[in-house]
Amino acid sequence: MVELEETWTEKSFYDKPLTVWLGEEGCDERDSPLLDIFTAASIGCYQRVKDVIKEDKNACSHKNQGGWTALMYAAYYAHSDVINLLLEANASVHIRNDSGCNALMLAVMCGNDHVVEMLIKAGSFLETRDYRDWTALFHAVNSGHHSVVDTLVKYRVNVNLCERATGVTPLMYAAQLGDATMVTALLRGGAVVSLTNHQGHTAARIAQDSDFRAIASAITQWGLQGLNGPSLLDGPAAVEARRTHHQQSQTPRGRGGAAPSLDNANVQPTDLETLLDQIGLSTYMGVFREQDVDLKIFLTLTDQDLKECGIQKLGPRRKMTSAIARWHSNAPLRSTAECAYADKLEVEMQELGVKLTEALQALQQTKAQVSQENDLRVVTEGWVVEARGRLHECHQRCQMLIEQVTAVRHCASVLSAQASLIQSPLIQPTLFSTVVDTLTLIAAQADTLLALTDPSVPRGPSNPSLPRKQGCGNYSNTPR
Known part of the structure; x- marks a missing residue:
């Protein structure tokens, strides 16, 4: 290990076997393997990587058992000089490991923004998905690397690309994590706040x-004001102050300069009583109390369910179904005439x-x-196939039986004729005739x-089996 510290940058050290790196003494260097390209790239051994590439030009595209290439290791550990060497040797930035991640995604996970920029300039696709259906931007949001998100936005990443199975966008994921800085970065990068998941x-x-109410309020105001909206980094108080100021500046004045009352329909209610009060149907709260219906259950009711609850009038039921529909579509719970067609x-x-x-x-x-x-x-x-096989076998056995019976009958006829010629008291001709x-x-x-x-005869409902001959099957008169 002393040699490791003293000759770290010397070319002769990178030619040493793995026993020198592991500090093992007494081992013959000629019998020990040298550093492979994956290990050399992971620890930043520029010269060893260069020597391996010189020996094998295709070493850049080789994968280890985990599906990693040398470029992936260099990107993961941010060895810029090794990355440049591998890129000059035509290392592919599109190869993915067993998890579907390419070198760009691995660099994003570790927050190596300068490496991310190098790989993007080398032609790495920003919208490549791994087997989890995540892009590099999703990995940046999940890891909380804000500078990497800024770098991806700088190179025009699609910030609105969603998971195909859930419809979740990076902005939704950052909002769920409660990362205010990440949400601000995505909003400034062009994230659309009106998109919905599945x-x-x-x-x-x-x-x-x-x-995360402050983040929710800021995202809503951003959709109204754009780049002039409140910053999440200023804190909840600043967000609320800017929202109030915007409402006061945008609200028209009534007579005498007095500001009219604010419509609270944009505020999502947290209980059923508030929701019914917003749509002017608070008198029906007692009905739902009797049925033990809360807000969560109310949002699943249909028109028929409301009728079963005891709400017989068509007008209130229509208002309630419209409010339920507007809740699920995240629309304001207003009851104005211009919303009727949309509600329908x-x-x-x-x-x-x-x-x-x-x-x-x-x-x-x-x-x-x-x-x-x-x-x-x-x-x-x-x-049916098995039955046909057995029928065919039975047919063959019947043929054999007929041949044997014919032979025995011929023998019996011969014996009967000979017995009639012999005329012996011990031989009875009638016995042979009975046989x-x-x-x-x-x-x-x-x-x-x-x-x-007979298997050659087609059988079925339209062609039943042949009828038996008269006397066939009557064994009572058969001599025994």
């Missing part, structure tokens, strides 16, 4: 649900959504039934069974 929630709504469309969209959900459920049930019927059909076809008659009956029955088991 649940219909905006970034302001997500911040409010996460109990919103209700119709919700009804269509319910019908679509029911149709999808019916489709899934139908698919399940079809799958079950296909399984039954496969089993039935297997049984011949019995064999004849057996042969006839075997012929009938042979016809019934």
Whole structure:
């Protein structure tokens, strides 16, 4: 290890094997492996990386067992000189590891903004997604590296790119984390505050649900004022003061210069009584108390549910369904005439959504039934094939039986003829004749069974089995 400290920058040291790095004494250097390109890139051994590239020009594109390249290690540990060396050797910035992350994402995770800028200039795509469906900007927000976000915004990253499965944008994620500085950086980078996730929630709504009210208020005001909006870094008091000042400056004066009362419809209520008061239906609060309905349950009710609760009048039910629809779309809870058409469309969209959900459920049930019927059909076809095989085997055995019976009957006829010539008291000709008659009956029955088991005859409901001959199957008169 003393040699490690004294010759850190000398070229001869990078030619030393791994035993020198590990401080192992008494080991033969000729039998020990040298530093590989991954280890050399991770610890910033410029000369060793250069020597490996000189020996193998394709070493830059090699991956280790975890799918990492030398460029990924150099970007993760911010070795700028090694990164330049690898880029000059045509190392690809688009290769991804087993987690789907490229070198840019790894540099973003560690907050290496100068390395991020180098990789962007080298052609790294800002919108590349990993297997978690995250871009480099998502990793920067998750790691809390504000300078990296500024660098990505500088190179025109798409700040509104969302997760495809959830619809969450980087602004929504920063609002959920409560990072005021990150939210400000994203807003100044062009983040749209009106975007919603798949649940219909905006970034302001997500911040409010996460109990970050100052961030929610600032995001809402930013959507109204743009770059002139309040800064989250000034604190909640400054945000509220700027919001009040903006409302007073934008509100028209009434007669005598008096400011009219502010409409509180833009304030999202936190309980059912406040919501009903905003839409002018506070008299129905007792009905919902009797039914033990709170705000969370109220927001899931339909027109039929309201009727079952005891609200029979059409007007109040329509106002309530419109308020529920506006809540889910994060729209103001006003009850003005110009909102009627929008409310109608919103209700119709919700009804269509319910019908679509029911149709999808019916489709899934139908698919399940079809799958079950296909399984039954496969089993039935297997049984039919097995039955046909056994029928064919039975047909062959019947043929063999007929041949054997014919041979035995011929032998019995010969014996009967010879017995009649011998005329011995020990031999009874009638016995041979009975045997011949019995064999004849057996042969006839075997012929009938042979016809019934013929596999070449198509069988089914339209073509039943052939009828038995008269006397077939009547074994009571069969001699034993």
